Amino acid sequence: MDFRNTPRIDQVAVEEKVARFGTRSIKKESKMQALKLALSMIDHTTLEGMDSEGRVEQLCHKAMQPIVGQPDIPTVAAICVYPLFVKKAKSVLKDSGIKVASVATAFPSGHALLQYKLDETKFCVDQGADEIDMVISRGRFHQGDYNYVFDEIAAVKEACGSAHLKVILETGELGTLDQVRRASDIAIAAGGDFIKTSTGKVNPAATLPVTLVMLEAIRDHYDKTGIMVGMKPAGGIRDTKTALKYLVMVKETLGSAWLNPDWFRFGASSLTNDLLMQIMKQKTGVYQSLDYFSQD
């Protein structure tokens, strides 16, 4: 496969198509269903320099029980933390069914020796991480060294063992949609179980056009090989309205098979509470306030 010849993307067409996903009317029961589905797809994330074990523990409790006294509200899919907090998260979540994802490979810049990256990945897996979120080497990618990028992803995949690998393209640093498609194809071919838009540390993070291009790469791969790859837009998805647009886009691009937490995730932190507020709005008929929802 020659990654210099990946399909070209028509940016204007992508933007027009994306605009149409925002026009679907989702009301009442289907809205409630969509809200709960979106919540169950969240990788509830904390990736801050000031993270602590206490904060991670709080995050885990929030993940297991988003609102006290509302057992019909689903838990999130996973929590996403730095490697040092995997052990803590695992010990709190135990057998709740909520996965622990860890960023690895010198997140977020990816500037480190390959050996360090592999060691870090193995460390995360040893600590109990179910999923690894790696970053690609954008510098090498921009130099056209696609083989390096491919080999690196393949090596990390090997180091993951049975843990799922999500490959962060950091689309905000890739420049064009053509590059996004190319990076997607490389990540998929190299064995990524999921492709993920962003680290959340670069602006713009996840956008609808970028995600559509990545979804189409997944679709093309599936059409060719029959192998499914998951998708995770991350960063910048803060409100319910946007989240629902993503669900519509997944459904209409890939189909219902992808509409579950095994194949689609949201990397987010503030989205969780916004979804919870909307769910409670649907339940009570009253617009909600963040004052009444736990913050982590």
Next chain:
Amino acid sequence: MRIPVLKTYKIYIGGEFPRTESGRYYELKNKKGDLIANLCLSSRKDLRNAIVAARGVQHKWAGKTAYNKGQILYRIAEMLEGRKAQFVDELIQLGYSAKDAELEVLESVDRLIYYAGWSDKYTQLFSTVNPVAGPYFNFSKPEPTGVVVAQAPNNAPLSGLVSQIAPIIVGGNTCVVIADELSGTVAVSFAEVLHSSDVPGGVVNILTGKTEEILPHASKHMDVNAVWFTDLSKELAVSVETDAALNVKRIVNTNYKKWTKEDAQSPYLIQEFQEIKTTWHPIGM
């Protein structure tokens, strides 16, 4: 002959002038029945968006120094004075006499100056040092309650609006004002004044439409901390007050026959939208 360029009256949310999300409009007519303008018939979703905008900026607005908030209120007065002729025209359109229209505008300007002056003084007035039986310095001071929804009165298109907005925002709150249905043009033009007065977007949001349609959603909204209504039917007032109990909102029910008169201005109107915080500070033994 030249075709006049008429203004599209839109609502004011988060420092922008969107059309109503509902796509509904109503005709504003003068007493003779002539069409003055088509105004947005705002929906509960416009209210929701306005409250999100107001909440988003409240902390930052409250964090500005008292002196700076005073400067900004003074700036609104300056801008309003400069646009006096426009407001007089709009009031005459609504059926005001030239003399009454001018009084309405000038008193509104003065009202802003009045509250600009209070910005760095009301805290001293409403703060206390409390005697306690222990080695503590105990003091109470007012802090903004948060997001306030106000129903503008129907007897004072400009002075009523200004006399509500000024005491609310000078105390560090942000607000959503539901303009009087029959004088919405003046309210929207006042939004343009705010827009050019260094008032951060979202601190004041103005919706036009039917109070009875919008206000019930405000009184139930968990992210609204206070509601100021002026002239509701008894039935609606009761339901608004009942719903407000949901998150223990402050309810202020104050109206004036003449909003241009001095009794419609008072530091106690600032206090209506303040919460008292008490602090215990240990002192040396």
